[in-house]
Amino acid sequence: MLHCPLPFVPITRTPPVTSTSADVSSSHLRPPCKATERIFLWRGVNPPPLSTIDNPVIRHIADLANRASLRDTASYGAGLRKFHLFCNIFSIPESDHLPASFELLHSFALWAVSDPEPGDSIRSITGNIPFEPVSVGVARKYLSAVRAWHIAQGWHPPLSDSHHSHINWSLRGLENLHGGRRKPLRPPITLAMLMALKATLILSDPFNTCIWAMASCAFFGMMCFGEVSVTSRMAFTPSKHLTRAHTFFGFDLRSSPYARLDLPSAKTACTGEIQSVFLNEQGNLCPLATLHNLARVVPALSSDPLFSWRDSRGDILPMAKVCALERINSILMAWGWGMTFRHSFRIGGASFYLAKKVEPEIVWITGHWKSLAYETYIHAFEQISSQHLANAASL
Template identity: 40%
Template sequence: MADHLPLEFAQLVAIEAIAQAARAHQPPPLPPPLHLLPSIYRPDCAANDRVRLWFGPNPPPSSFLTRDPLFAYLRELGANNSLAVQTNYGSALRKYHLFCDLFSVEEHRRLPSSFAILQSSSLRTIGTIGTDTVLKYLSAVSTWHVVQGFPRPLLPQQLEEVKFTLKGLARIMPTRKRPPRPPMTINNLRAIKLQLDLTSQFDSAVWAILLCGFFGMMRLGELTTKKKDSFVEEEGLRRRDYEIGRDREGTGYGILRLRRAKTLAVGGGTQDVFITQQEDLCPMQAVNHLQQLVGGVDVDVPLFSWSKDGVVRPVTRSSFLKRVNGILIAAGINITFGHSLRIGGATFYLSEGRPVELVRIAGRWKSLAFELYIRAFELSVEPLETSSEVPSARLG
């Protein structure tokens, strides 16, 4: 039963159990590498044994005339001696299951796998490793199927389609140093909120940044500063840069006027980001709550700020990451911030049925990176956020 629970639910349960530790503001100093979620189907073993010892809940189809154990023994003996570099297979299998964990692919859908899952996992790696390496990973997953007694998961024409797509993307997208970040989800946000002390100015500032970044699809550098004394130099968001308006129906919305952004030309004025009223996770309420806590009437102080010893300070990127990642790491959630917040908001809007082009424009994307995320999202068998517990969102 545990293997079929949604990943976000398992994370929520785990994070509630570490409330006291998280509130102590004592996160581990550095985020650990991504870890596979525990599973009876993936016993702890050496990398070169994974292709044999890792399995799934589905029984393989019968491939013998009788149940004589001799046939099964001979088949296993032949399969094991046919394997080449088993360590490479083990590394590829680990990456495959990490992808499945991050995108909440249930155990029974991993073996046998599907064209949608395998192509999605392939597209997520493009730009981080070469096309040949991606195809080797697919070959390893295919071999794993055979060793476990299943047919190869990709038909020849499906493999050709994957090759064709990867070849084209490799021509126009340079290799990245790191893979795309897994997206933040609504349930992740709710889990983080449980551990934040919203009577604290700093935690309230962190919460406002999370919601504005998620629903506004903003870059973390647009919401935080590199150093506590570089706010003016970086032209960070001030209180005067936040305005509230109402649409024709009388519904309130907020405008964040960026003076400095990645897609804003030098001397090009400002760039507006719209945030709208949500239900239980409302960025406008979070900003209003923060301003009431910090107090004061100076409109030139940082919008996302907190005071210490009577001095109003901006939230730095490092302090924000330390606080949020401390909660996530303690809960064993395989997310570290970068574009996780930004792409999480985009993924949420897409799962709500918002037009792809509208999401791209609202998120101010101009590069191929957005198309890669969208392609992987569309090929997922089930979207990340499709349950009725997700609140209906307004986009701009």
């Protein structure tokens, strides 16, 4: 079996000038920083209790362990920002942010999930209080972020088991109240949509070429879109994100070509585990062809992001998720699909393979799912149900 790394063209360039500014903060307690650093750099006015003996070696080891305990600190950063936004809206004193009381976190969870509409009893008394409603699951992640922040800053976890039970009781009630107005699940990306993307994108343009490669690989590789993109240009890290060196071409036992993407940090992988995504030839929408075209249009170093593009100054930039999805959605809406597609490539790829009667076990293994249950990875089963169920009585 032959494995060849993705070809790249060595280039000489000066490092791009980038900005280190993040979200603007009005307090010295919350300095501008990446979302991944907020739980470590954002602080409270109260000094935490000692957690180790007063020895510089032990304190240094504790600090190293503290920073190495979490993998996805970016999502915690988002939850922590939402918590401080809540505190600003309701004028919570800085001294009450850290450590946070049960009453404060219970209130935060209620506000995060509430989705008052005109005519609701809540809306009649809220006045100008802003709401940014999220699902109950996301609200629980927000609470996990605040918990991680407390521990990282040297405090005990703020909520006990009985506190969680009380908060879950309230969240379940709000979920029941809002259940009738839930938004429908986003539909999967389909082959027709992929064809529309390819027909619209200019495949000689670096930005468009990168988006097409991301779309094709995410669909046929059943990948989360976050695995082919970054949250921001500053967030790219070779140890966490795909680079050109993480891509290999080879031939299987039937001499059929394939590509392998070695994800250094996948959501469904254990810590330190490299998860491989295998891509095969797929006709006119072939992901292998998109990778070859990307290497031609956007020549880069092996340490550069796999899904990257070149700006007008010639700098290589990783593709940010929001930029790619805005372009993809604008195209799909122009073609008549008037809705937002965000995490639909993975689900679309699974739907496609199952519609082609690929064994569910193969889809499960290839997509690195934890369960074989269809509802785990099929939102639109009606689109493929006939492939599995129709004419069963005639067999």
